Amino acid sequence: MQSTISNPVRTATPQNMSFYQKWILPRLVDVAMRNRAATRYRSLIVPKARGTVLEIGVGSGLNLPFYGTGVEHLYGLDPSEELLAMAGKKARAIAFPIDFLAHASEEIPLDDSSVDTVVMTWTLCSVADPAKALKELRRVIKSGGTLLFVEHGLAPESRVQAWQQRLNPLWSKLTGGCNLNRKMDQLIRTAGFDLAELKTEYAEGPRPLTYMYSGQARPRLGQRFDVHSPI
Numbered sequence: 001m002q003s004t005i006s007n008p009v010r011t012a013t014p015q016n017m018s019f020y021q022k023w024i025l026p027r028l029v030d031v032a033m034r035n036r037a038a039t040r041y042r043s044l045i046v047p048k049a050r051g052t053v054l055e056i057g058v059g060s061g062l063n064l065p066f067y068g069t070g071v072e073h074l075y076g077l078d079p080s081e082e083l084l085a086m087a088g089k090k091a092r093a094i095a096f097p098i099d100f101l102a103h104a105s106e107e108i109p110l111d112d113s114s115v116d117t118v119v120m121t122w123t124l125c126s127v128a129d130p131a132k133a134l135k136e137l138r139r140v141i142k143s144g145g146t147l148l149f150v151e152h153g154l155a156p157e158s159r160v161q162a163w164q165q166r167l168n169p170l171w172s173k174l175t176g177g178c179n180l181n182r183k184m185d186q187l188i189r190t191a192g193f194d195l196a197e198l199k200t201e202y203a204e205g206p207r208p209l210t211y212m213y214s215g216q217a218r219p220r221l222g223q224r225f226d227v228h229s230p231i
């Protein structure tokens with residue numbers, strides 16, 4: 001089947017972006033996210049996606065080759081038009097329909113309970129309001145749906161945590177908003193998901209940058225979502 005790639009439905013790229021943010025950073029993200037450890041996580045997590053899939057922070061599309069035959073339709077959401085253009089080129093080789101959405105995950109332009117699987121790889125670290133984004137995921141995912149994730153975040157050892165807190169302001173500036181100090185499992189649970197599977201470990205590389213949270217979460221049954229209520 002031919003991939004269908006729609007135009008981004010709305011521009012989310014701020015007009016006041018610097019040259020570095022608009023032109024250099026997307027290329028750095030594309031190169032940095034091709035490393036061996038990331039590729040191994042992609043190969044373990046992404047093939048589990050089924051049905052109608054929403055990938056938030058689709059970036060340059062590095063997960064696209066890892067989706068399996070169970071995917072019927074993919075929405076690839078990212079606020080960066082430059083990264084979406086790179087993903088669009090990779091999508092030509094993909095056999096299921098893809099719509100790219102130039103949006104932030106804090107406001108997802110999809111209906112309630114419309115998605116079977118959400119995929120999130122190294123994205124929650126960069127989202128400006130992670131609690132709001134996760135509530136949006138909770139809203140669009142079906143009650144029997146699955147959130148598949150690989151994220152880096154807050155390490156368990158206080159010595160590593162201290163380095164994460166120290167480095168975070170500079171790191172965040174250099175990387176376009178990535179944070180080293182988010183406790184990913186807690187954020188996911190607080191947004192109304194149960195963790196069906198969670199693996200935490202250090203990947204290759206400097207410890208403050210490489211404490212990984214990977215696994216699967218399901219919407220907590222019986223808990224209503226309300227995007228407007230505080231969590």
Ligand SMILES: C[S@@+](CC[C@H](N)C(=O)[O-])C[C@H]1O[C@@H](n2cnc3c(N)ncnc32)[C@H](O)[C@@H]1O
Nearest residue numbers: 033057058059080104105121122123126127128
């Ligand atoms: C480190 S990159 C990871 C890209 C991709 N997920 C991957 O695995 O290669 C972080 C991504 O999050 C995206 N991002 C930043 N803020 C976002 C937001 N509010 N909503 C959705 N994506 C966002 C960035 O544009 C970038 O594509």
